[in-house]
Each structure stands twice: as C-alpha cells, then as structure tokens.
Amino acid sequence: MRVSRTPPEIILDQVQREQLEALTRASSASQTEVLRARIILLAVLNRTNEEIADELQTTEQTVCKWRRRFARHGLAGLQDNARSGRPARVPANTLNTVLTKVTQPHRDGESSLQKFYTAFLYYMPFLEPRPANDGKR
Secondary structure (H helix, E strand, C coil): CCCCCCCCCCCCCHHHHHHHHHHHHCCCCCHHHHHHHHHHHHHCCCCCHHHHHHHHCCCHHHHHHHHHHHHHHHHHHHCCCCCCCCCCCCCHHHHHHHHHHHHCCCCCCCHHHHHHHHHHHHHHHHCCCCCCCCCCC
16 A cells, blocks of 8 residues: 655746746647646646646656655756766857857859868767778778
8 A cells, every 4th residue: 555645835936827828828838838838727726646647747756756856956856867878079159159150141153162161070070080990901
C-alpha cells in the first residue's frame, strides 16, 4: 500500500501566472516546457497530482517532481538541471560565430563557394590533423 503525501501548496503571484500562461501559448516553447507550466497552473487550482496527471496524460511521478521543484525554486525550478557527460567539442562562442556567418545573406554568384565555406566552418572544429604518410604502413 502506497502512502499518500500531501503535495506542496503552489501560490503564484500575478507575474508568475502571466509568465506560465505565456509559456503555454508560445509557439517557440518546447513540449516539455509547456507541460511543466500546465502542471503548475493546474496545481494552483488545488488539483491532486492524480487529476493533473490524468488531464495532461502524464504520470503522477512527473507531476509530483515538477510541483515539488516549483515549490522549492519557483520558475527557475522548471528548467532542466545541467547534465553530466563529456563537454561540448565546440565552444558556444565558436558555434555562435559559425551560425552568424552561415545565416548572413550572400551576394549572387557565391552560392557554391558559400556552401563550401559553410561546410568547412561547420566541420573545421572536428578536423584532426592526420599523421604524415611517409610510405610506411
């Protein structure tokens, strides 16, 4: 038998409510961000985790997690935590530079050169120097 815990009470100020509602309507928001915002908006209405999970077609565990994180950390709690793993091979500023150059419009007649330049800039950080071939295997 599972012991039911009382979910944390969620209280929103007007600014937080507006931000969450805007997030649910934003076409640029990911589905996970929208789900988290909807969980909190329904939690404010004193719905149970089970009711929220049923309405949003997710698990109670997911509802409990985001409700708890919002209660502890506010809107910042709805963001993903940093994940462990190998660091990025391309620094963010290099990637930003490449994307800026690639997305700039080019003059007529440069399309084939532009394609080459785009591919070169993209693959440049991944290229590793090859050992010289001195005829030996």
